[in-house]
Amino acid sequence: MDAMHIQHSRPTIDKDDIYSAIKVLSAGKLATGDEVQMFLKDVCRYIKLDNCGGVVTNSGTNALYFALRSLGIGTVYGIHPEPGMCKDEVIIPSYVCRSVLSAVEHTGAAPVLADIGFYGYNIDPDNCRIRMTKNTKAIIVPHMFGTPVRIDRFIELGRESGVPVIEDCAQSIGASHDGKKMGSFGDLSIFSFYATKCMTSGGHGGMVISNSADIIESLNSLTQYDKTQKHSESYNYSLTDLQAVIGRQQLKKLDSFIDRRQEIAAIYDEVFNDLGQEIPSGGGIYFRYVIEVECPDHYIREMRNQGIVCERPVFKPLHQYLYNGSDNYPNTERAMEHAISIPIYPSISDAEIEYVCKAIRTVWGK
Ligand SMILES: *Cc1c(COP(=O)(O)O)cnc(C)c1O
Numbered sequence: 001m002d003a004m005h006i007q008h009s010r011p012t013i014d015k016d017d018i019y020s021a022i023k024v025l026s027a028g029k030l031a032t033g034d035e036v037q038m039f040l041k042d043v044c045r046y047i048k049l050d051n052c053g054g055v056v057t058n059s060g061t062n063a064l065y066f067a068l069r070s071l072g073i074g075t076v077y078g079i080h081p082e083p084g085m086c087k088d089e090v091i092i093p094s095y096v097c098r099s100v101l102s103a104v105e106h107t108g109a110a111p112v113l114a115d116i117g118f119y120g121y122n123i124d125p126d127n128c129r130i131r132m133t134k135n136t137k138a139i140i141v142p143h144m145f146g147t148p149v150r151i152d153r154f155i156e157l158g159r160e161s162g163v164p165v166i167e168d169c170a171q172s173i174g175a176s177h178d179g180k181k182m183g184s185f186g187d188l189s190i191f192s193f194y195a196t197k198c199m200t201s202g203g204h205g206g207m208v209i210s211n212s213a214d215i216i217e218s219l220n221s222l223t224q225y226d227k228t229q230k231h232s233e234s235y236n237y238s239l240t241d242l243q244a245v246i247g248r249q250q251l252k253k254l255d256s257f258i259d260r261r262q263e264i265a266a267i268y269d270e271v272f273n274d275l276g277q278e279i280p281s282g283g284g285i286y287f288r289y290v291i292e293v294e295c296p297d298h299y300i301r302e303m304r305n306q307g308i309v310c311e312r313p314v315f316k317p318l319h320q321y322l323y324n325g326s327d328n329y330p331n332t333e334r335a336m337e338h339a340i341s342i343p344i345y346p347s348i349s350d351a352e353i354e355y356v357c358k359a360i361r362t363v364w365g366k
């Protein structure tokens with residue numbers, strides 16, 4: 001077989017996406033209008049939240065920021081004249097991309113990092129509990145790599161403590177637990193439609209939804225940046241109709257995207273099983289196909305030599321940015337030392353999958 005180049009991730013764009021964008025462009029309605037509102041409604045319907053509302057944003061990071069500000073967390077515009085004035089704390093996992101940290105920091109609240117569980121890559125409810133104080137104002141719970149967290153434990157924790165739970169579904173739109181979609185459990189939920197997430201709104205995009213009328217009102221007020229009677233905190237973090245229409249098209253195909261991801265995962269599972277390599281736990285939508293090896297750099301290098309881009313699924317754990325190793329995150333360290341992510345996305349062709357499998361057999365078989 002000829003050498004191929006297989007990217008780590010890639011969006012899946014078809015002619016429906018392209019024609020829908022052309023239609024919006026031709027109509028000349030380019031700012032934030034009906035398409036954006038319908039995109040919100042479509043996602044609410046998909047997640048199946050009865051009194052769902054929220055706002056569509058230009059990124060998942062800003063959706064998280066809005067989620068926090070709608071709860072009154074932090075200080076206005078993140079400005080706190082005296083350091084230490086804002087006592088609010090928000091719990092996030094250490095093993096997650098830096099954008100989650102940025103969203104918390106923009107509010108002026110202090111990020112508090114929790115470790116992930118002994119198995120898998122999701123934030124651990126027990127570790128989370130230990131790190132809660134009277135200043136804890138929210139817990140951000142990402143479903144990493146498309147695998148749902150044990151959400152009941154967090155809902156229970158939130159109920160006991162009165163601390164709101166924000167579900168971060170940036171990597172897991174379409175995943176479910178007990179027949180209910182992720183994003184329908186938390187007090188608020190956020191999504192990302194960045195180019196390489198499970199579905200995209202044309203490159204960048206995000207959304208924050210809730211079932212609470214108060215939170216929805218609070219979210220809406222953050223977006224009213226023009227023509228308001230009152231002077232209040234507001235942001236232009238909007239998505240455009242041009243982007244939203246692509247998001248709407250992609251949402252229609254999301255279930256088929258997920259089917260394809262699960263199909264590819266099953267093929268990889270079989271190959272790795274044959275090689276005696278432990279496979280991912282399953283049960284999710286396989287935003288990433290992550291396995292653990294003794295020396296990820298070696299496997300990444302060998303796979304790249306075959307033209308296949310594998311990655312460490314998290315670039316750098318947050319405790320290494322914040323605490324310089326002064327606090328203890330053994331499970332995050334374990335994931336950092338061993339996890340590697342193999343290309344998986346709906347637009348990989350059968351021939352490419354076959355090529356990846358062959359390369360895996362060669363590299364792992366050595
Ligand atoms: C991608 C991602 C975000 C941020 O979304 P952007 O649209 O890239 O700003 C937040 N949380 C998680 C878990 C993500 O994977």
